[in-house]
């Protein structure tokens with residue numbers, strides 16, 4: 001889906017598909033250098049991370065494996081509570097594995113902080129994080145993230161995997177949602 005298909009629902013385009021792809025290439029070069037000769041497992045967090053995972057995995061010139069988790073935060077409304085429930089667990093055994101969690105966005109940081117501790121407790125050799133976006137102003141807990149694409153303002157962003165009410169995930173760029181969409 002292109003900008004003109006949802007222009008009325010956006011106030012602006014924050015990051016274009018081109019900018020995103022350039023950033024993913026840049027992150028991939030760093031990851032390749034850090035994991036040369038290793039057997040890296042990418043863990044994607046459903047559903048928002050699907051696009052980042054697909055592009056990152058194809059960009060990497062490393063023999064990676066992919067696995068997926070789906071988690072849900074307990075709590076009401078749109079606020080993350082930090083208490084996380086596993087909806088779909090990994091199929092892989094993490095014992096001795098080098099794991100890279102792939103996320104679309106870090107908002108409060110609560111999901112990733114929980115997830116990293118959970119994966120570390122399964123005996124992984126290392127657990128690092130790659131997140132395309134981070135909202136520093138929304139952070140409730142500090143998360144040590146080795147690979148970050150962009151620091152963005154605390155706005156409601158959609159596209160490239162990010163949704164509002166399950167819509168806009170297939171928008172190619174990342175845009176700021178117009179208030180009339182979520183206030184109506």
Ligand code: PRP
Nearest residue numbers: 046047048080105106107108109110111
């Ligand atoms: C988003 C995102 C992270 C989480 C970050 O997922 O993909 O998993 O929120 O928020 P936090 O830093 O405040 O914990 P969401 O729950 O929207 O599900 P989705 O990936 O299916 O869209």
